[in-house]
Amino acid sequence: MAKPQLPKDFLWGYATASYQIEGAPHEDGRADSIWDTFCRIPGKIADGTNGDVACDSYHRYKEDVALLKQLGAMAYRFSVSWSRVIPLGGRKDPVNKAGLQYYLDLIDELHANGIIPMVTIFHWDLPQALYDRYGGFLNQTEYVQDYVRYARVLFEAMGSKVKYWITYNEPWCSTVLGYSIGQFAPGHTSDRAKSSVGDSSTEPFLAGHNILVSHGAAVKLYRDEFKAKDGGMIGITLNGDWAMPWDADDPKDIEACQRKLEFSIAWFGDPIYKGTYPASMRKQLGQRLPEFTEEERKLVQGSNDFYGMNTYCANYIKHKPEPPAHEDFSGNVEILLEDKNGTPVGPETQSPWLQPNPQGFRKLIKWISDRFDRPMIYVTENGTSLKGENDLSKDQILKDDFRAEYFRGYVNALAEAVTHDNVDCKGYMAWSLMDNFEWAEGYETRFGVTYVDYAGGQQRMPKESAKVVAELFGTLCKA
Numbered sequence: 358m359a360k361p362q363l364p365k366d367f368l369w370g371y372a373t374a375s376y377q378i379e380g381a382p383h384e385d386g387r388a389d390s391i392w393d394t395f396c397r398i399p400g401k402i403a404d405g406t407n408g409d410v411a412c413d414s415y416h417r418y419k420e421d422v423a424l425l426k427q428l429g430a431m432a433y434r435f436s437v438s439w440s441r442v443i444p445l446g447g448r449k450d451p452v453n454k455a456g457l458q459y460y461l462d463l464i465d466e467l468h469a470n471g472i473i474p475m476v477t478i479f480h481w482d483l484p485q486a487l488y489d490r491y492g493g494f495l496n497q498t499e500y501v502q503d504y505v506r507y508a509r510v511l512f513e514a515m516g517s518k519v520k521y522w523i524t525y526n527e528p529w530c531s532t533v534l535g536y537s538i539g540q541f542a543p544g545h546t547s548d549r550a551k552s553s554v555g556d557s558s559t560e561p562f563l564a565g566h567n568i569l570v571s572h573g574a575a576v577k578l579y580r581d582e583f584k585a586k587d588g589g590m591i592g593i594t595l596n597g598d599w600a601m602p603w604d605a606d607d608p609k610d611i612e613a614c615q616r617k618l619e620f621s622i623a624w625f626g627d628p629i630y631k632g633t634y635p636a637s638m639r640k641q642l643g644q645r646l647p648e649f650t651e652e653e654r655k656l657v658q659g660s661n662d663f664y665g666m667n668t669y670c671a672n673y674i675k676h677k678p679e680p681p682a683h684e685d686f687s688g689n690v691e692i693l694l695e696d697k698n699g700t701p702v703g704p705e706t707q708s709p710w711l712q713p714n715p716q717g718f719r720k721l722i723k724w725i726s727d728r729f730d731r732p733m734i735y736v737t738e739n740g741t742s743l744k745g746e747n748d749l750s751k752d753q754i755l756k757d758d759f760r761a762e763y764f765r766g767y768v769n770a771l772a773e774a775v776t777h778d779n780v781d782c783k784g785y786m787a788w789s790l791m792d793n794f795e796w797a798e799g800y801e802t803r804f805g806v807t808y809v810d811y812a813g814g815q816q817r818m819p820k821e822s823a824k825v826v827a828e829l830f831g832t833l834c835k836a
């Protein structure tokens with residue numbers, strides 16, 4: 358059997374997101390995003406923190422780029438804060454030149470250091486004004502136009518310098534966690550929101566539908582007006598983790614795994630690659646799942662130049678008795694960390710939902726490749742926290758065995774998938790360049806290959822995993 362390897366021109370690097378690293382929430386004209394306001398609600402963030410300072414990357418972007426260079430990264434995936442660029446968000450609201458300039462400077466700094474930018478247009482931080490005005494994602498007429506205008510501002514300003522565009526990061530999180538159970542901003546649960554149009558069992562699907570249409574509309578704009586001259590690519594990033602049957606001998610658990618993958622990944626992937634929602638979702642949700650009009654379908658189907666894949670772990674999946682609960686978002690399954698015999702998915706980490714399982718990664722990327730007819734894939738996030746990292750000594754943190762081992766497992770599994778499973782993967786962005794604000798989990802949970810000393814002057818110190826990632830790609834990318 359051929360030795361696992363990756364293409365010579367394989368693009369590897371690191372990912373971050375604006376609200377998780379930038380800080381400076383009100384500097385140079387930036388207005389609140391839904392995450393700024395969400396963090397002010399007592400009890401929403403585990404340690405009561407917020408992104409007001411985070412890694413201070415608004416002021417330290419040159420240091421961040423120097424760090425990327427030091428780590429040998431070829432590419433950097435970052436996101437733009439919409440409310441920095443258009444503080445009030447809407448299509449008639451003014452563009453904030455200073456906010457836009459921050460990203461232009463960052464991109465220039467990356468190019469000056471030979472690092473390729475990959476820009477995420479939206480990574481969860483919706484301008485608060487758009488949620489207040491019309492409920493954000495819930496109002497298709499308003500939202501799609503506002504999003505497309507925001508995308509236009511970025512394409513016009515940065516298009517000649519950016520070859521990789523991602524319309525959305527993980528719409529599943531924005532919809533289910535943000536518009537149903539209230540775990541993520543805007544913490545929308547229909548009973549407390551003025552702007553509700555349904556209830557918390559329908560609104561996530563409506564929000565998801567409108568996100569898909571706005572993605573399609575932005576891709577159309579890019580293809581019509583920018584792609585030929587700028588020569589870039591555009592796609593969406595979807596999240597989902599591998600599903601393994603709780604009882605490997607029970608056909609119902611095996612079927613439940615497929616449903617789980619469909620309710621997370623194919624919910625957004627099928628409309629883009631096949632023009633419809635998955636049959637399992639239509640069956641379970643009936644009229645609560647919107648239908649695509651012909652016009653919407655034309656925008657959405659075929660709208661990916663590449664598939665952005667985020668994944669972290671695997672789960673055991675057990676079927677639940679019929680009928681599904683009304684407020685079910687997972688395909689009527691139970692998500693477990695041990696199988697029937699008590700075998701865990703993998704070792705525990707600091708994140709309750711994350712137990713590493715590298716072979717699950719290989720199976721998942723193959724599942725995605727098969728389901729969507731072998732799309733070009735970029736892994737846009739993959740990484741791990743580790744249990745109790747905050748309580749370790751600096752030396753132990755930098756030694757970083759656990760995370761190093763995670764990347765060995767996952768990157769080798771990726772090379773196996775590319776070499777043996779006919780998967781077309783062209784790049785990999787590890788999450789994350791540095792420790793940062795981990796959303797509802799605050800700063801207790803660290804995901805960086807670089808330690809950030811928040812209290813000690815924001816010093817950045819590369820951990821062992823950063824070295825291991827560079828070595829892995831150095832060895833594997835030789836084809």
Ligand code: GCO
Pocket residue numbers: 374377526527596667738788795796804
């Ligand atoms: C995600 C987020 C990241 C998280 C990471 C670890 O896309 O889920 O992009 O922002 O920090 O996944 O939980």
